[in-house]
Amino acid sequence: MSERVLITGAGAIGGTIGAVLARAGHDVTFVDIVPEHVAAVAAGRLSITGPVLAFTTGGPAFTPDALHGTWDLILLAVKAHHTESATRMLAPHLAADGAVVSCQNGMNELVIAEIVGRDRTVGAFVNFGADWQAPGEIMFGNRGAVVVGELDGARTPRIGRIHRLLSEFEPAAVITDNIWGYLFGKEGYGAVLKASALTNDTMADFFAAPENRALIVALVREVLAVARAEGVTPLGFNGFDPAAFLAGDDAAIDASIAAMAAFNRHSGKLRSGIWRDLAVRKRPSDAGAQLTPVVAAGKRHGLAMPLTERLIALIASVERGEAKVGEGLIERLRP
Numbered sequence: 001m002s003e004r005v006l007i008t009g010a011g012a013i014g015g016t017i018g019a020v021l022a023r024a025g026h027d028v029t030f031v032d033i034v035p036e037h038v039a040a041v042a043a044g045r046l047s048i049t050g051p052v053l054a055f056t057t058g059g060p061a062f063t064p065d066a067l068h069g070t071w072d073l074i075l076l077a078v079k080a081h082h083t084e085s086a087t088r089m090l091a092p093h094l095a096a097d098g099a100v101v102s103c104q105n106g107m108n109e110l111v112i113a114e115i116v117g118r119d120r121t122v123g124a125f126v127n128f129g130a131d132w133q134a135p136g137e138i139m140f141g142n143r144g145a146v147v148v149g150e151l152d153g154a155r156t157p158r159i160g161r162i163h164r165l166l167s168e169f170e171p172a173a174v175i176t177d178n179i180w181g182y183l184f185g186k187e188g189y190g191a192v193l194k195a196s197a198l199t200n201d202t203m204a205d206f207f208a209a210p211e212n213r214a215l216i217v218a219l220v221r222e223v224l225a226v227a228r229a230e231g232v233t234p235l236g237f238n239g240f241d242p243a244a245f246l247a248g249d250d251a252a253i254d255a256s257i258a259a260m261a262a263f264n265r266h267s268g269k270l271r272s273g274i275w276r277d278l279a280v281r282k283r284p285s286d287a288g289a290q291l292t293p294v295v296a297a298g299k300r301h302g303l304a305m306p307l308t309e310r311l312i313a314l315i316a317s318v319e320r321g322e323a324k325v326g327e328g329l330i331e332r333l334r335p
Contacts, residue, residue: 002026003165006071008090010041010061012130012273013103014077015138019048020169022059029071030061031090038063040136050130050139050268064089072098073162080106080289087115094120101148101162105190105273106290107183109151122162123179124148125186127238128170129269131276141269145237146170149179181235184227187294188220189240189260194287194311195219197275198318198329204270207261217253218335219307220245226294229301239263278318279325287315307335 003026007018010032022028030041040046044058064086072095078086083104094100094116101122102108113121127144146166150159159175166173176182195215196206206212224246227234234242239259244252264270277285291312298305310333317323 003073003161004071005029005165006031006074006090006093008074008076008086009078009082010037010046011077011132012138013126013128014075015041015046015132016048016128016130016140017075017077017103017166017169018059019046019055019057019138020053021165022046023055023057024168026165026168028059029067029069030059031064031067032061033063034135035063036135037061037132045136047137048140049133049137050141052140052143052268067093069093070095070098073165074098074100075103076100076108076112077103080104080108080286081284082286083108083111083289084115087112091116099158099162105186106286107187107293109179109183110293113151118151121151122148122159123151123183124166125179125182125237127186127189129267131269131273139268142263142267143170143172144263145182146173147176147179147182147237148173149176149182151179153177153179176235178233178235180230180232181227182237184224184230184232185234185236185240185242187290188223188227188234188242188245189237190290191219191223191308191311192216192260193272194274194291194315195330195333197272197278197285197287198311198314198325198333200271200275200279200326202264202270203267203272204261204265207257207264212330213254213257215307215330215334216257217245219311221248222298222303222305222307223294225303226298226301226305229303230297274315275325278315284319285315288312307333 007014010030038061041061047056125147129141241256274285
């Protein structure tokens with residue numbers, strides 16, 4: 001059965017998911033703020049490249065000001081710091097009984113729910129690798145976890161329908177009754193990827209370097225302590241084992257770090273999206289938008305988060321042009 005879907009943010013995540021769904025015969029409309037990218041997609045020149053899939057497709061595509069109509073299902077895939085503005089833009093296009101699915105990094109479901117309502121917000125977690133290369137070109141580097149879940153953990157007909165749709169993109173996609181566990185897990189794992197963005201190392205090399213072990217462990221434990229304080233059990237994926245870090249099990253931690261290095265070693269996407277923002281595209285990243293809510297939650301529970309706060313500050317210094325990636329920043333982060 002063909003689904004009618006609006007993809008808001010047709011970059012690395014949204015563009016890849018949308019392209020695969022369009023190729024599968026679904027009625028996919030794309031929205032993006034880059035006019036040249038919109039034109040390429042509308043002209044049928046959305047090319048997915050890389051080791052996972054290679055094909056060209058397209059579909060109706062618009063800049064936000066030119067969009068008309070309403071949709072029952074909207075996949076939101078903008079950077080975290082654009083979540084509020086994008087959600088306010090798409091709200092008039094969301095059907096009264098429709099849903100926004102946050103295919104993003106960060107705790108963006110909280111922002112979305114404040115605008116369109118908790119009952120019209122669906123949680124999602126994605127960990128596949130992709131990079132926007134140029135207008136009409138996205139590199140699909142590796143498959144990774146794709147998870148969907150209602151915010152309250154309920155197994156609804158709606159979540160079943162969304163899961164079936166996303167299974168056409170990622171056959172191993174799963175439904176969870178603990179979407180917050182996956183989101184907190186990604187925050188812990190993602191904090192390490194953000195730390196790697198202070199260097200020019202690949203993600204795999206950063207995980208594998210012995211000198212980074214203490215930093216990786218301290219950073220992950222700092223973030224996961226917030227999950228525990230919030231009453232959330234963080235869940236693992238693609239080699240990441242939150243339970244090992246929380247328990248301080250050195251052997252299991254080493255095994256997890258090795259598994260994360262191996263997972264990233266076999267990807268066509270070598271470095272994080274944060275690194276690309278800082279070192280290649282020279283634009284503000286969404287690192288702060290992803291991590292600041294975790295810091296705020298930690299403070300509510302009286303938890304000190306010096307490493308996470310320092311990481312946010314160091315990335316911000318690069319964004320302001322006061323520092324450069326690879327020039328001693330990781331040493332300033334080490335505990």
